[in-house]
Amino acid sequence: MKKAINKLGIVAILLTSSTMISACSQQSLEAGKSKPSESTANIQMTKGPNNKKEIESFADPLFEEKMKEFNVNGSSFVVVHDGKVVVNKGYGYADKEKKIPVTKDTVFQIGSVTKTFTALAVMQQVDKGKLKLDQDVQKYFGGLQMPNQTGKPLTLFDMLTYTSGVDFPDLTNITGPEYINNNNSIPMKEFFSKHMPTVVRPPGEVYTYDNVGFALAGFAVENATNTPFSKYMEKNIFKPLDMKSTSMSFTPDLLEKMATPYGPTGDPIPASGSGLRDTPQGGILSTAEDISKYMIMQLQKGKFKDKEIVSKKSLDMMHAYQVFDDKTIPVATIGFETPFNEFANGQHVVIKGGSMPGHQSLLILVPEQKTAFFMSYNNDSKMSIDIYETLMDHYFPAKKNEGKTSYLPLEEKEAHKYLGLFQNTRFAALRTHFTYENGNLVMESGFGKQVLKMIHPLLFEDSEGSKVAFKKNSAGEIAYFHYNSPKSLDFVADAQRFNNKPPFDDVPQKGNYRSHIDNLHALNIMGAKTGNLFKPMDIMTQGEFADTLLLAYGWNGFPDDSKEAREKVMKGIPGYDRATPITRQVAATMIQNLKQIHDMKPIQPDKAIKVKLLDAADDWAIQSIQALASQGILDPDTSINADGSITFRPKDLLLRQEASALLALAFGYHALPNKQQ
Structure with a gap:
């Protein structure tokens, strides 16, 4: 799974409600009141990682093992405890080819760890009274309007806790080497004047990892202070924290010290910038040395040396669990998150992962234990999740389980x-x-x-x-x-x-295509042709099928991946014409082109069904038809014979009902390898 999944990378994904969403009511936001989850109500205090020699004796072989396992060339690692940096070092190479080692001063793109800085900037302005967490954010958008279909105002609190309810939370995910030059990126006001998301779910009701919400939060800071966001960050956060190698721009000195990004094969890849200028959701470049100062401030309740960067009340809100799956399972704070909470071993832990192509980072705070960890490394693997779990098990082991989980019967x-x-x-x-x-x-x-x-x-x-x-x-x-x-x-x-929508008048209730048609209709992928008629026996044009396929494919909310999909959907198909009726072999090839980009459950070669076509397909389509058939992606009127042969009718025109089945099976919930029939 390529770029979008890789961008998810680790937590990267980088991550992370409902009626029980907030430990703070909207009325008490400014007071900073919160409550611990049940899972952290009785935190076991430990000495924590305070011995440099012991940490290195544990971490050195750990990083050696995990870097080899995940094909990581170089990683930084810093440990802060009780206001001091205990360990700050590098492992492996920032540039493998030139044998340049990673040090505490190696620059990495920290990706979505930037979101915690953006949340900090918002809380600084909350302290000053220029922003309010519980007010309609429309007043902070400089006159730009955000469509809202819910009737409930969107607030900064919703945006900073990943509960904005917008339709395309990754609208701002535009990356590429061309954006290393900041002049090629788009200023926030220009971008959002053309690409403002729509609030489609009640704010505060649903947790969705949200890049666009944090970009807009940075835009709010920019408007409230009448200062470009990058300049605000430099003046109010980076300089006060003495973060001398941290920026939201690819300056020549930072580029010179930046770790080379590596792709999944271990080969170097071009560094990517963001198409959105300043990039409040993920644009910071920094070093382990600088992040250690940021973590000290976080653990000292907003203070660094003799300066108050943000109030204790605001910092406490950033560390307090605000969004929950269940009363025992926290999901997010203001700016931070808590995925894989079982790894916390009962401690109050908040983390933030970050990902850009070829760079990953993870920041781990254990506030009650006055401890923080940070790492950056130069590929897209999930190494940081393994290290997070191992660090917590070593320094903050879980209490012995007093008993097995009990279950209730479900009638x-x-x-x-x-x-x-x-x-x-x-x-x-x-x-x-x-x-x-x-x-x-x-x-x-x-x-x-x-x-x-x-x-x-x-x-x-x-x-x-x-x-x-x-x-x-x-x-x-x-x-x-x-x-x-x-x-x-x-x-x-x-x-x-x-929920299923009212059935079509012309689709038989017990027909073989009914479930596929109903599912695509419910997901707004394929609807009525006219009135309440699906027209199952109508044919589709190549353009109609391509548009429907891109919706079924499901990555249209990611600009980079949507662009890639549109470029690849026609690969290997001669004479594409949107107005031309589509044949079954063209449809199969289009589907297979996209499945090769993101296949959630790729079939294993040793389990693949060997398929032999009994009717003639063009050479360019044969492999695609065989690949889909081997995974059971066939319409109900087509099946594989006991000897592995199949009559696919590759040059017949594709019917709408056949399209519904192929798309539902290829990209739906049941896209699993089917047994040979």
Whole structure:
């Protein structure tokens, strides 16, 4: 899975409600009142990592092992405890080819760790009274208007806690080598005057990892202070913290010291900048040396040396859990997040990961233990998650489990409220279906099938201990769920239920295509041709199918990936013409082109069904047809014979009902390898 998944990289994803969303009410935001989650109510105090020699004896072999495992060439690592830097060093190479080592002064793009700095800037202006967390943000957008379909005003608090409810939370994710030159990027006011998102879910109701919300929060700071955001950060955060090698621009001196980015194969790749100027959601370049000062300030409640960078009240709000999956499972604070909370071992931990192509970072704060860790490294792997878990187990081990988790029985009548089709609110490509089988709730997605056991109503657990928390909307109906498994991508956002729409008048209730058509209709991918008629036997043009395919593909919310998909969808197909009726072999090739970019569950070669075509396809289409058929991506009227042969009718025109089945199977919740029929 390429760029979008790689950008998710680690937490990178970098990450991360409902009626129980906030530990602070909107009325008490300014007072900074909050409460701990039940999982951290009785934190066990430890001495923490305070011995340089001991830390290095533990960390050195750990990084050696993990860097080899994840093909990482170079990494920085810094540990802060009780106001002091205990360890700050580098491992491996900033540039493998030139044998330049990583040091505490090596520059990395810290990606979404920038969001914590943007939240800090907002809280500085809250301290000064120029911004308010509970006011409609429209007043801070310099006259620009954000469409809002919900009737509930969007606030800075919603934006900083990843609950803005916007339709395209990654609208600002435009990257490329051409943006290293800041003059090529677009100023925020110009960008948002043309590309303002729409609020489509009630603010504060749904957790969705949100890049555009933090970009707009930075835009609010820019407007409130009448200062370009990058200049504000330089004057009010970087300089007071003595962060001499930190910037929101690729200055010549920082580029000279920057670690070379490496791709998945281990080869160097070009560094990428952001198309949005200043980039409040992810544009900072920094070093371990500078981040150590930032962490000291965080652990000292907003103070650094003799300066108050932000008030203690505001800093406490940034560390307090504000958004929850369940009362025992925190998800986000103001600026920070808490994914994979089981790794926290009962400690109050807030983290923030960051990702740019070829660079990853992770900042870990354990405020009650006066401890913080930070690392940056130069590839797109998930190494930081493994190191985070290992560090916590070593320095803050979990208490012994006093007993096994107990489960409640789930009756079929009660299970009904959980069933149906859900779509991730960040990644439209992630779709999940819940059914009831043999007394259990069953969750099926492109990542596989899980049987869930109920801990209590709304909270379930899979076979590996990862939690599935259902959430209610303001009407008290189950409308969302959140899955915290690190093996899935669902942890980056809540998923929203999509209820079936009224059936089409011309689709038979018990027809073989009915479920595919209904699912695509519910997801707003493929609807009526006219009135309430689907026209299942009508043919599609190449242009109509391409547009529908891009919606089913589900990455249209990411500008970089949408561009890549549009460029690759026609690869290898001669004579593309939007007005030409599409054949089945052209449709199969288009689908396979996109599946090769992002395949959530690629079929293993040893499990692939060997398919032999019995009818003639053009040479350029044969492999695509075989690839789809081997994964069971076939319309109901086409099947593989016992000997592996298939009649695909490659040069027949594609019917709308056939398109619905191919798209639903290729990119839907049930896109799993099917057994040979």
